Amino acid sequence: MKIREKHGDLRWFEQARFGMFIHWGIYALPARGEWVKSHERMTNEKYAPYFKFFEPDLFNPKEWAAKAKAAGMKYVVFTAKHHDGFCLWDTALTDYNSVKAPRCRRDFLRDVVDAFRTEGLRIGLYYSLPDWRHPGYVVDARHPLRDNPEAAIEPRDYASYTQFLHAQVTELLTRYGPVDIIWFDGSYPETEEHWQSNELAKLIRSIQPNIIITRLPGHENLATPEQNIPPNGVRDSSGKLLPWEGCQVFSGTWGYCRYGQNWKSVGEIIEMLIRHVSRGGNLLLNVSPTARGCLDPKSSHRLYGLAKWMHYHQRSIYNCTIAPAEFTEPESCRYTYNPSEKRLYLHLFSWPDRRIFLQKLSNRIEYAQLLHDGSEIVMTENNPGNTHSAKISCDTVMLALPVSRPEVAVPVIELFLR
Numbered sequence: 378m379k380i381r382e383k384h385g386d387l388r389w390f391e392q393a394r395f396g397m398f399i400h401w402g403i404y405a406l407p408a409r410g411e412w413v414k415s416h417e418r419m420t421n422e423k424y425a426p427y428f429k430f431f432e433p434d435l436f437n438p439k440e441w442a443a444k445a446k447a448a449g450m451k452y453v454v455f456t457a458k459h460h461d462g463f464c465l466w467d468t469a470l471t472d473y474n475s476v477k478a479p480r481c482r483r484d485f486l487r488d489v490v491d492a493f494r495t496e497g498l499r500i501g502l503y504y505s506l507p508d509w510r511h512p513g514y515v516v517d518a519r520h521p522l523r524d525n526p527e528a529a530i531e532p533r534d535y536a537s538y539t540q541f542l543h544a545q546v547t548e549l550l551t552r553y554g555p556v557d558i559i560w561f562d563g564s565y566p567e568t569e570e571h572w573q574s575n576e577l578a579k580l581i582r583s584i585q586p587n588i589i590i591t592r593l594p595g596h597e598n599l600a601t602p603e604q605n606i607p608p609n610g611v612r613d614s615s616g617k618l619l620p621w622e623g624c625q626v627f628s629g630t631w632g633y634c635r636y637g638q639n640w641k642s643v644g645e646i647i648e649m650l651i652r653h654v655s656r657g658g659n660l661l662l663n664v665s666p667t668a669r670g671c672l673d674p675k676s677s678h679r680l681y682g683l684a685k686w687m688h689y690h691q692r693s694i695y696n697c698t699i700a701p702a703e704f705t706e707p708e709s710c711r712y713t714y715n716p717s718e719k720r721l722y723l724h725l726f727s728w729p730d731r732r733i734f735l736q737k738l739s740n741r742i743e744y745a746q747l748l749h750d751g752s753e754i755v756m757t758e759n760n761p762g763n764t765h766s767a768k769i770s771c772d773t774v775m776l777a778l779p780v781s782r783p784e785v786a787v788p789v790i791e792l793f794l795r
């Protein structure tokens with residue numbers, strides 16, 4: 378994949394580091410994840426009740442936006458249309474939308490965009506390239522009707538689909554003010570022809586020149602690894618770090634799942650955020666509102682945990698990136714680095730026994746403190762050592778830590794470099 382980092386305004390994006398992904402649609406009703414139509418090979422008829430009975434009476438995007446902001450998120454990416462083809466805005470191109478849904482009658486996208494903008498967050502729109510509902514879309518290997526012999530032989534006017542796709546994107550980018558990210562998904566096959574992506578990219582740039590584009594073959598402005606953190610960031614063949622954003626879930630699926638297992642704890646999620654930034658990436662963290670339109674208690678609890686931690690530690694996240702390669706991370710620790718401030722942040726995933734040793738940092742640190750309370754951490758450098766205490770090599774700094782671990786989810790030491 379070639380990353381076109383020259384296009385799209387990536388400056389704000391790389392400073393922001395943390396965003397909220399929202400997967401919400403009529404798949405919240407079956408509550409078995411957003412792929413339910415495909416996994417269970419449902420016909421349109423079988424899937425129809427979810428359109429009819431979608432009634433999000435508790436939909437309150439102001440609350441979502443307030444929670445995202447408190448958690449320290451700087452942008453949102455909202456699913457305007459997922460693979461099932463249901464549109465959450467007032468599109469003129471299909472009646473399969475939330476304004477036409479009998480128990481909705483509302484342009485949800487408008488409300489979401491307004492609410493998040495009011496809180497000062499940037500706006501990203503997720504748009505699925507595949508569409509399992511459009512009659513022109515190919516019955517490919519992931520299509521819900523793939524095992525249906527009639528669907529396989531039925532003629533499909535694929536050109537009508539690309540036209541529809543381009544017209545829908547035009548609606549999204551002309552009706553909702555400045556959009557910062559257009560987050561395409563599902564670009565299989567990864568070819569230009571399949572999506573007419575050159576033409577589409579040209580169209581997008583003519584409407585919103587600075588927008589960031591993801592996953593549109595040939596036009597990606599950043600890499601978007603899914604549920605995995607590249608151990609050394611994402612790099613080109615010469616080793617240069619490229620812009621990237623990892624997307625992650627609280628538990629198994631992106632869309633709401635009643636029996637969701639494998640919830641990550643607050644601590645694990647905070648560590649995940651740090652791991653992304655420590656490798657030069659952003660974290661786009663997903664929430665899955667319910668069919669009634671609210672965040673379930675488990676998600677709210679995790680957002681609250683993030684908010685508590687970010688209140689004291691956001692300095693180690695915003696404007697930060699991977700640390701210079703010469704600073705080897707101590708065991709169970711991650712560095713992030715703010716290059717303009719020359720501050721290095723040491724995140725301790727486990728609490729050592731009173732001391733920690735930092736290699737290659739002797740004579741480089743002017744001052745050290747715990748970030749959450751700004752209390753000094755005493756350093757020892759170039760210690761010749763004595764027989765009863767640790768001997769440290771001359772390029773290493775020893776930090777004296779309090780015996781008790783600070784009562785924050787992940788303690789951070791802020792190091793002011795010379």
Ligand code: GLC
Binds near residue numbers: 624
């Ligand atoms: C995966 C899922 C899709 C989800 C996306 C988010 O591709 O299959 O449903 O929207 O991840 O990145």
